[in-house]
Each structure stands twice: as structure tokens, then as C-alpha cells.
Amino acid sequence: MSAHDETRLREQISTLGRSLFDRGLTMGSSGNISVRLDDGGWLMTPTNACLGRLDPARISRMDRDGWLLDGDKPTKESFLHMAMYAERPQSGAIVHLHSTHSVAVSCLPEIDPDDCIPPLTAYYVMRVGKLPLVPYHLPGDPSLGDAVRGLAGAHSAVLLANHGPVVAGKSLEAAVYATEELEETAKLFLLLHGRNPRALTPEQIAELEARFPRD
Numbered sequence: 711m712s713a714h715d716e717t718r719l720r721e722q723i724s725t726l727g728r729s730l731f732d733r734g735l736t737m738g739s740s741g742n743i744s745v746r747l748d749d750g751g752w753l754m755t756p757t758n759a760c761l762g763r764l765d766p767a768r769i770s771r772m773d774r775d776g777w778l779l780d781g782d783k784p785t786k787e788s789f790l791h792m793a794m795y796a797e798r799p800q801s802g803a804i805v806h807l808h809s810t811h812s813v814a815v816s817c818l819p820e821i822d823p824d825d826c827i828p829p830l831t832a833y834y835v836m837r838v839g840k841l842p843l844v845p846y847h848l849p850g851d852p853s854l855g856d857a858v859r860g861l862a863g864a865h866s867a868v869l870l871a872n873h874g875p876v877v878a879g880k881s882l883e884a885a886v887y888a889t890e891e892l893e894e895t896a897k898l899f900l901l902l903h904g905r906n907p908r909a910l911t912p913e914q915i916a917e918l919e920a921r922f923p924r925d
């Protein structure tokens with residue numbers, strides 16, 4: 711990857727981070743973003759950084775073993791991102807947010823831990839699919855990586871209990887789109903609570919998956 715490409719990726723992380731933050735999709739210094747590099751390493755947002763005010767030059771660059779090569783100290787969830795990448799060679803980027811409605815769903819006692827949000831809309835099926843719940847762990851706890859490893863091969867998105875979503879995509883743009891779709895569908899799910907909404911049928915889901923395969 712050329713220096714120009716890496717510069718472009720650093721700018722894209724900062725631009726999309728600001729867009730997510732400015733729309734209230736994560737608060738304070740919560741959330742983190744990573745992108746896989748051609749050499750097997752990653753760019754990751756620094757720990758305790760506000761996604762709305764990232765400095766492209768200070769984004770952490772790590773090698774394929776997770777050692778910091780330059781930039782600020784990486785997110786405390788770096789091993790969570792790396793565990794997900796290890797299971798998903800097709801994924802080029804990961805977004806983790808504390809987006810309000812998704813976090814709200816992650817706190818509900820009655821959700822199905824194998825599939826937290828029903829298939830309410832076509833775009834949710836196209837961008838997210840089945841969303842498993844990962845049991846609660848401390849933020850930054852290395853055991854979170856192990857918990858995600860078993861699920862990430864079959865799922866591009868997981869929901870951390872009482873915490874928030876972690877979403878992988880082929881590109882950073884794809885991961886951001888999927889995270890936004892997840893948040894909007896979590897909002898719909900909560901809006902429709904108690905109203906017995908009609909979810910898509912297995913046939914409708916199969917048709918979408920055939921026509922618009924996810925990564």
C-alpha cells in the first residue's frame with residue numbers, strides 16, 4: 711500500500727468518525743474504528759480519543775502481531791478488533807460505537823441472544839443479518855476477544871451486552887453503513903415494542919440474501 715493510500719485511509723477514518731460523532735452515534739471518547747492494511751497490520755483510533763476530533767497523523771498504526779509502529783496508544787479494544795479480523799479475512803474495517811438504541815437493546819433481558827433484533831426491514835437483512843449477543847465483559851478485557859472469536863466467523867456484527875455494537879465490513883464505508891443500519895433498526899425495534907410488528911418472512915430473507923449477499 712502506497713503512502714498516499716495510507717494517508718487517504720487516515721483521512722477517511724477521521725472524516726467518517728466525525729460524521730458518526732456529529733450525528734450523535736457515539737458520545738464522548740466512546741467508540742473506535744480500525745482498518746486493515748495490505749501488509750496485514752492495521753490503522754486503529756487511539757484510546758480515549760473523541761471520534762469527532764481525530765488527528766489523522768496520530769491514528770495508531772500496528773503491525774500484524776498487534777505491535778504499535780507509530781501514532782498514539784491504540785484503542786483498548788484493539789484485541790477485540792484483531793479477534794474479529796482473524797475470523798473474517800474478507801473484512802477490511804471494523805466500527806464499534808455506543809450508539810444509544812443499539813446499547814438500549816443490548817440491555818434488554820428478554821432479547822434472543824442468538825439474534826437480538828428481528829429482521830424488520832430489507833436493509834437490515836442486507837447490511838447486518840443475524841446479530842448475536844456477547845455476554846457482558848469489562849471494556850478492554852482480553853476475554854472479550856475470545857468471546858467474539860466464536861461468533862465472528864458466521865456474523866459480521868455482534869452486540870456486546872450492556873455496551874454496544876461491533877460491526878465489520880469489506881471497506882470502512884461498508885462497516886459504517888452497516889453500523890448506521892443497525893442503529894436505525896434498533897430504534898425501530900424499540901419504537902415498535904408491544905405492537906407486534908410484522909418481520910420479514912424466511913422466504914423474503916432468502917430472496918434478499920440471494921440478491922444482495924453480505925460480505
Ligand SMILES: O=C(CO)COP(=O)(O)O
Nearest residue numbers: 741742757758785786849
Ligand atoms: O468504546 C470504548 C471502549 O469499549 C472506547 O475505548 P477506547 O477509547 O480505548 O477506544
Ligand SMILES: [Zn+2]
Nearest residue numbers: 740741849874
Ligand atoms: Zn465501547
